[in-house]
Amino acid sequence: MSSSFPWLTALIVVPLLGAVALWVVPAGRARAVALGVSLLELVLGIAALTAFDVADAGAVQLLEVHGWIPAFGVSYAVGVDGVGLILVLMSVLIVPVVVLAAWREQGSLTVASDQLRRYLALVLLLEAFIVAVFAARDVFFFYVLFEAMLIPVYFMIGLFGGAQRRYAAVKFLLYSLTGGLIMLVAVIALYLQGPGGPQGFLTENLTGLTLDPTAEKLMFCAFFLAFAIKAPMFPVHTWLPDAAQQAPAGTSTLLVGVLDKVGTFGMLTLCLPLFPNASRWAAPVVIVLAVVSILYGALLAIGQKDLMRLIAYTSVSHFGFIVLGIFAFTSTSVAGSSFYMVNHGLSTAALFLIAGFLVARRGSQQIADFGGLQKIVPVLAGTFLVAGLSALSLPGLSTFISEFLVIVGTFARHPAAAVVSTLGVVLAAIYVLWTYQRMFTGPERPELAGMVDAGTRERWVVAPLLALMIVFGFVPGPALDLVRPPASVTLEQVGVQDVPANAGSEEGSDQ
């Protein structure tokens, strides 16, 4: 397998072509074509992994650089380190699952198969943008994708969502665009501080600059705001519950499970290396915000009556953990956050999709409309429980590993933050188990008696997600090999001394 093959470009082009093809093929074939393209993409992703030298995961590999707009200093530059690659892999895994989940029923998708074709075309278009954004090695290219991918999501929510979909879609777009446009000013300002020239926007050319402290802080704030909105973090998270509630389950999966990772990914791979001094300067505030996100998200999740909103708020809490780990600046916590991004993607995807199956059967998203389903739909109940347990980081599931790493790593530097954040784990147990109790236990309700259990297709949707969570839960080694070296590189760029995490191991284990 020659390393000169442009794997990443292929990963970007294939779904694009697939999206175009979906406009041409007859409506009846759309599902098969979309699934085929997304599976081909998955194969390509695995092939890219084989071309990737895991031993050197801290370095940017599979790099391709071509001039795009030399007049602006913009290049088409893609390349991945371990973190980028593992996120690309997660994305290409989740997309076929989402396509499969959208097979027949999902909110208003039942209306006509032509609708489904458009929906699937948007999913594939979004996949191309997502892969490209995780692989972008040019700040401007990253920014362009960061903004451009809003458009397919906007239409996915606005065209196919629930009753309040227009409101949710516009709120989502305005929040994201405002953050993005403020970031644009900083992107331009950063370019002018850099070497300039036709490749002036390459990330490597902008890393390690000597910046004016005030300018660096301002630029950091602009970038961070955009990523915090995207992630989303308290107090700029309010668009997410609305979007997740109104969007079809597959869209929510992509939005929360994959797309929002761009926010934390951006903090990790842009904020920290580009603005190391400002990152250290801002870290205390960010950590406080992250801890607030963890607790606030969890508390609000407990109070939700709507299933989709509940899952959205759990994500606010989990994103708090990811941000906490990133800004704790220890190799353990940063590696833990990187791994957390993958696990959260799998776990949220499973939760949203299973919830989507339940909602499609019941025709309601209200938790109160469910009850005693354990005996009626045992498979859905069981898989929902496993997905829920992964959200509360049960040992044996992959989320446990990453949450543990984050808390342990954070404890080494900020013991107080780590201790307070463990409360989030306790709250997670409440919102997951209480939800399960309300929906699946108790007396069987007569109006729910006719509900059918998960079919073969639905089992295929859930199985790969749960399987991976369990596999990574017991054998996290391969994934950690990918994320550990980049974590050390990041710390070097930020210029902080790593703190060994052995002191905290007892703290995390008695949760």
Place this chain on the structure above:
Amino acid sequence: MTEFVAPTVDWAALSPVIIVLLAAVVGVLVEAFVPARPRRTVQLTLAVAALAGAIIAVAALWSGVEETGGTVVLGGSLLVDGPTLVLQATIALLALISLMIIADRTETGEDAFAPNAAAVPGSDYEELARRKGVQQTEIYPLVLFATGGMLIFPATGDLLTLFVALEVLSLPLYLLTGMARRRRLLSQEASMKYFLLGAFSSALLLFGIALVYGYSGSLRYSEISEATQIPGGLDSLLLVGSVLILSGLLFKVGAVPFHTWTPDVYQGAPTPITGFMAACTKAAAFGALLRIVYTMLPGLAWDLGVLLWTVAILTMVVGTVAALVQTDMKRVLGYSSIAHAGFILTGIIALNEAGIVAVLFYLLVYGAATVGAFGIVWLVRERAGGHDGADGTSSILGEATHLSQWAGLGRTHPLLALTFGLFLLSFAGIPLTAGFAGKFSVFSAAVEGGAWPLALIGVLASSVAVFFYVRIIVLMFFTEPAGADGEPTAAAALAPSAEGFALAGDAAVAVQARSTVTTTVIGTEGFAVVAIAACALVTVVLGVFPSPVLDLIASVATFLP
């Protein structure tokens, strides 16, 4: 007595202007001598050939200018340099595309202009002309005259030529504005308003010219610029004069506080003319403004900075905020054009070479999207009576410009709505559209020139502006179309959206009032489709690959002194 020396004129350098103005004169003769039946064909051929010829002439001049940096023609009255050529090419191209829309008589067989502009609106005489199917073709020479003035405007090297060019481009536009076929009173009111305010701003300009002449003793930009370098006692004369000149030009670009005519004129004018005016006038006026700020007044950059900054900020903010509450499509686009004038001003204020490139590029991409957008507005019509046109009971009325009438257009006419959405996204500056490349280039020029607060305000204004562009997309794609049965379904569909958006309650009322009127998209003769497709192509291609055009502009982006 000195002996008379015949001036040597570099006619070749003037060829783009000459071709267009000559064709305009010939067009007047055609009106007089060619019989009515073939007249339209002749006029259209002539106009298209003239504008295409102008583009070819610019291309022929290009390499020479790229080598020498440009030539001074007519003893300094006209400067044929890089920015001149870029603007002339832009204006000629946009005028050509607009002309295709202006010329298209659509499936109704009617163009956008009054059958007899002299008839009193609502009179029997007008009705007679309408029933006879009278159609006028003076619009072609008028458009050519206006275009000719626009081609001269950014090339002017002295203030008097500037004034003459301004009048040559303005007078035909005043006329064209008043010639709408439908809602003629609105059109005539717009024309009157445009004329009065335009005359007022011309007077300001002239007065400023007189003051600056009094200060410097010259009308040439280069000599005035030299005079400003020498400290003198009459600075106030120069300052007041420059401010008045700038005011005259800022009026033409529609910058706040000289913007009040824009929405009314854009709304009242025949829609194809609105597109032409919005795109081409803006290009010409910004070209002249750019040249004056960069070559005549650089010595005053510090003094005038406050003024320009204030105007730019006001323009961006007022344009954006006012557009938020509009309910008429043409007015939305009118206010959005004000906001865009503000964005372009930030590029001018940058005062560096990047600023020149950025402004020239922005004018091209904004113009293309504008012409295309107004072209589509022109095709979206009201239909009275039955839904099915084939039975003869229904008739096509004027444009359906109320926002609520656009509800569900994305479901009934997906391709058209998609194209319109593309233009809107380009206005909003979403990446991968040309509008983004344009916005990025002006803002980066501004940041480079030290005007980063302007860029920040511009960016914030853009994010607010996204709201009203997106609101239209929401209407087109996410709202149910009005039903065929005459029920006010669009109003019903709007009701839920009112929770999210500020579509005023009068939207629903308006729809109920004309509940028997439905919205439809009319077929064309083909010209308009080609024109809109060309605009969409420019918007996409320059969005994804702006590099070649940017390089081309950058290679000639220096003004002759």
